[in-house]
Amino acid sequence: MAGQPRVVLLKPLVKSELIEVGDFSYYDDPDDPTAFETRNVLYHYGPERLVIGKYCALATGVRFIMNGANHRMDGPSTFPFPSMGGSWSEHFDLLTGLPNRGDTVVGNDVWFGYGSTVMPGVRIGHGAIIAAGSVVTSDVPDYGIVGGNPARLIRIRHDEETVARLLAVAWWDWPVEHITEHVRAIMSGSVDELEKAASALPHR
Structure with missing residues (x-):
């Protein structure tokens, strides 16, 4: 169209x-x-x-x-x-x-x-x-x-442990501003980097 x-x-x-x-x-x-x-x-x-x-x-x-x-x-x-x-x-x-x-x-x-x-x-x-x-x-x-x-x-x-860690991080529930700040970690980083980013959230 x-x-x-x-x-x-x-x-x-x-x-x-x-x-x-x-x-x-x-x-x-x-x-x-x-x-x-x-x-x-x-x-x-x-x-x-x-x-x-x-x-x-x-x-x-x-x-x-x-x-x-x-x-x-x-x-x-x-x-x-x-x-x-x-x-x-x-x-x-x-x-x-x-x-x-x-x-x-x-x-x-x-x-x-x-x-x-x-x-x-x-x-x-x-x-x-x-x-x-x-x-x-x-x-x-x-x-x-x-x-x-x-x-x-x-x-x-991913292996079972990594899947569990990713589900715990649940980056999709982060505020969009936090996702924007950590988009490189979300797309190509390690689970360690994601967990570190998650720990920086105010409510965690």
């Missing part, structure tokens, strides 16, 4: 009370990134919520499939006749009580690669990386890297 920015912060754009996005999380799309809520969050009829943490990076085409996509699988046909309207709508009770995996929750500092898809009810940990084209069907641990269809755990970015 002419004149359309390709990168947008999502928090100011989201209108649905069922979607929560943290500060500085962004979506990158050369067509219409401002339409994220309608084009990239699909089958979202409620009541489940989509929660995306702070400082998440979402590449073009990242999609969240919500529970409204479910069809009955216990009968001969999966076709959702009542949703087509007309006299079929008299049987809408056949669409109630479908499986619901609950809220989809994304932690902080998560990087989503191009065209990745997250299925309903998945929980993605802090610092995770979702490889391009992945279809995430199950939970992703903190600092896990997953890829494939269905997405499998490739590796954890």
